[in-house]
Amino acid sequence: MNIHQTFRQHVLAAIDGLAAAGRLPADMDLARVGVEPPREAGHGDLSTNAAMLLAKPAKMKPRDIAEMLVEPLRALDAVADASVAGPGFINLTLAPGVWHECLAAILEAGTAYGNSDMGGGAPVNVEYVSANPTGPLHVAHARGAVTGDALANLLAKAGYAVTTEYYINDAGAQVDALARSAHLRYREALGDEIGEIPEGLYPGDYMVPVGEALAAEGGDAWRDAPEAEWLERFRDRAIEMMMETVRADLAALGVEQKVFTSERGLVDAGAVDAVFEILEGRGLIYTGVLEPPKGKKPDDWEPRPQTLFKATDFGDDVDRPMKKSDGSWTYFANDIAYHYDKYQRGFTTMIDIFGADHGGYVKRMKAAVAAMSDGGADLDIKLCQMVHLKKGGEPMRMSKRAGNFVTLRDLIDEVGKDVVRFIMLTRKNDSQMEFDLDKVVEQTRDNPVFYVQYAHARCRSVLRAAAELFGGPVSAADLAGADLAALDDPSELELIKRMAEWPRAVEAAAEAHEPHRVAYYLHDLAESFHALWNKGKDDVRLRFIHEDDDGLTRARLALVQGVALVIASGLEVFGVTPVEELR
RNA sequence: GCGCCCGUAGCUCAAUUGGAUAGAGCGUCUGACUACGGAUCAGGAGGUUGGGGGUUCGAGUCCUCCCGGGCGCGCCA
Numbered sequence: 001m002n003i004h005q006t007f008r009q010h011v012l013a014a015i016d017g018l019a020a021a022g023r024l025p026a027d028m029d030l031a032r033v034g035v036e037p038p039r040e041a042g043h044g045d046l047s048t049n050a051a052m053l054l055a056k057p058a059k060m061k062p063r064d065i066a067e068m069l070v071e072p073l074r075a076l077d078a079v080a081d082a083s084v085a086g087p088g089f090i091n092l093t094l095a096p097g098v099w100h101e102c103l104a105a106i107l108e109a110g111t112a113y114g115n116s117d118m119g120g121g122a123p124v125n126v127e128y129v130s131a132n133p134t135g136p137l138h139v140a141h142a143r144g145a146v147t148g149d150a151l152a153n154l155l156a157k158a159g160y161a162v163t164t165e166y167y168i169n170d171a172g173a174q175v176d177a178l179a180r181s182a183h184l185r186y187r188e189a190l191g192d193e194i195g196e197i198p199e200g201l202y203p204g205d206y207m208v209p210v211g212e213a214l215a216a217e218g219g220d221a222w223r224d225a226p227e228a229e230w231l232e233r234f235r236d237r238a239i240e241m242m243m244e245t246v247r248a249d250l251a252a253l254g255v256e257q258k259v260f261t262s263e264r265g266l267v268d269a270g271a272v273d274a275v276f277e278i279l280e281g282r283g284l285i286y287t288g289v290l291e292p293p294k295g296k297k298p299d300d301w302e303p304r305p306q307t308l309f310k311a312t313d314f315g316d317d318v319d320r321p322m323k324k325s326d327g328s329w330t331y332f333a334n335d336i337a338y339h340y341d342k343y344q345r346g347f348t349t350m351i352d353i354f355g356a357d358h359g360g361y362v363k364r365m366k367a368a369v370a371a372m373s374d375g376g377a378d379l380d381i382k383l384c385q386m387v388h389l390k391k392g393g394e395p396m397r398m399s400k401r402a403g404n405f406v407t408l409r410d411l412i413d414e415v416g417k418d419v420v421r422f423i424m425l426t427r428k429n430d431s432q433m434e435f436d437l438d439k440v441v442e443q444t445r446d447n448p449v450f451y452v453q454y455a456h457a458r459c460r461s462v463l464r465a466a467a468e469l470f471g472g473p474v475s476a477a478d479l480a481g482a483d484l485a486a487l488d489d490p491s492e493l494e495l496i497k498r499m500a501e502w503p504r505a506v507e508a509a510a511e512a513h514e515p516h517r518v519a520y521y522l523h524d525l526a527e528s529f530h531a532l533w534n535k536g537k538d539d540v541r542l543r544f545i546h547e548d549d550d551g552l553t554r555a556r557l558a559l560v561q562g563v564a565l566v567i568a569s570g571l572e573v574f575g576v577t578p579v580e581e582l583r
Numbered sequence: 584g585c586g587c588c589c590g591u592a593g594c595u596c597a598a599u600u601g602g603a604u605a606g607a608g609c610g611u612c613u614g615a616c617u618a619c620g621g622a623u624c625a626g627g628a629g630g631u632u633g634g635g636g637g638u639u640c641g642a643g644u645c646c647u648c649c650c651g652g653g654c655g656c657g658c659c660a
Contacts, residue, residue, distance in 0.1 A: 086603045294584040324658035360655035534624035
């Protein structure tokens with residue numbers, strides 16, 4: 001049961017009634033009519049903007065429409081009070097029974113509460129991380145990994161058929177450099193003195209095991225052989241081992257993508273040629289000479305003709321090259337083929353999670369998707385801005401080139417998987433964020449993970465105490481049948497109202513592709529619960545367990561169980577395990 | 584020089600996608616708490632939403648011009 005949807009239907013019915021009576025024009029566009037909780041709690045439980053939206057098409061004053069509309073709404077049994085306020089808002093206060101029914105529905109649904117059919121089973125592809133297979137994941141990848149994973153969970157909860165995906169960039173010059181790095185480490189494993197790792201190669205220690213593995217597998221067969229004889233083998237083996245590392249890093253974060261697509265695989269299968277022909281067939285490919293970027297002319301700039309895609313036809317600033325001067329495909333061309341591959345697999349909605357350094361890539365990729373699908377596919381790109389790590393009040397610097405970056409694994413070892421996941425989701429993806437390693441493991445209100453987990457632990461604690469009292473665990477289904485009318489304190493009703501907002505929060509966050517909103521929802525819910533808890537400290541009558549009153553206790557337990565379920569439901573979206581108790 | 588993102592309380596960030604008096608946490612000031620589990624709760628102070636103009640019933644949100652910060656800018660991926 002979604003209370004906002006239910007009352008939206010009531011509002012639409014009221015409009016229809018007035019239209020039928022000739023008091024409002026018929027056939028007005030009602031798509032934007034909404035029912036929301038008002039920002040200000042004093043304005044009631046629900047609010048609709050209907051009168052203000054209808055004012056223009058009806059050629060009437062918003063307040064006049066509101067006055068007409070409020071009558072049938074006031075007459076509803078579920079409505080305790082209805083009023084017109086401000087420029088034409090209609091505010092509704094609901095009867096307590098509505099909230100009691102709502103709580104019963106939550107208990108029956110369990111953590112499935114908040115599930116929506118908004119997506120209607122439509123396929124969505126979420127691609128994230130897609131780090132080059134040239135080393136372990138670092139902190140910047142963590143944000144993308146968590147954002148993508150939570151977004152995928154969120155969309156699934158909102159009723160989409162989600163496929164999670166990782167694009168392996170195993171075709172460029174960077175993997176040849178990886179192969180050469182592996183060869184050095186291989187020689188090192190055989191006892192050669194290799195000195196400093198040259199500029200342009202990968203100096204990290206993580207290459208040592210790769211060299212050792214190759215030495216163990218092939219002996220010294222490629223020690224002095226020309227590069228052409230070993231490059232391919234070393235490259236493939238190194239990529240394989242790097243991807244094992246990547247998968248293990250992701251697994252440690254609780255991320256497990258369903259599909260891994262190889263760039264090299266697509267190129268070898270001719271996918272790039274195929275999509276190139278499609279674009280060419282649409283007249284979107286030509287040979288031309290690009291202008292140098294103004295004010296930042298590269299030293300070695302010389303104009304030369306290139307094979308270009310008409311990205312400007314689709315909103316990009318300049319046309320983009322498809323081929324390098326040696327005739328091979330650019331990364332961009334390969335990426336078009338990859339997105340075309342997704343499109344052919346049935347995905348008309350795609351979401352890519354990129355790092356901030358790919359900001360300049362967004363327009364051209366969207367242009368390419370629009371072009372290759374002839375407008376049939378939609379691509380949303382979420383850019384994750386940088387994460388500034390802090391520890392002991394000092395910033396922690398990372399530098400992938402130097403090979404001494406802060407790895408994802410370091411971060412997880414330091415604070416734990418659940419903390420990394422939750423904290424990374426407490427900020428909108430396009431804002432830079434600060435991640436204070438000291439703060440996030442503190443058990444204080446300042447730490448949002450703790451604050452939410454503590455609320456859940458408190459709920460579980462009450463339920464454990466109750467189980468002892470009743471001589472066995474009390475099931476949610478059992479509690480749904482309790483007489484909930486005993487829940488009549490304003491702070492109890494306030495708590496149920498918060499829970500009733502969960503389905504709407506899921507839909508809004510899913511629609512906007514913004515999982516971070518769930519973190520704020522959970523924080524607010526936890527806050528309401530902690531507030532009620534403390535009232536029970538002051539006022540014994542508000543405590544949850546009353547040994548001399550089974551009926552009241554069961555109603556209160558239903559409330560507590562409801563909070564625990566909704567928190568668990570939210571944490572499930574984040575891939576965070578709700579804790580039973582805090583040590 | 585161009586493009587994208589950001590700019591909101593001293594600090595870190597929200598704001599139901601155009602809604603009502605812009606909200607939280609930290610910090611600061613005042614109170615409550617020998618217990619269903621202590622790390623919590625109640626309240627005060629703190630704002631010209633970087634600045635100017637515009638759109639309309641209504642702007643932190645949309646348009647425009649400045650200012651400041653980040654990222655990027657033809658054969659790197």
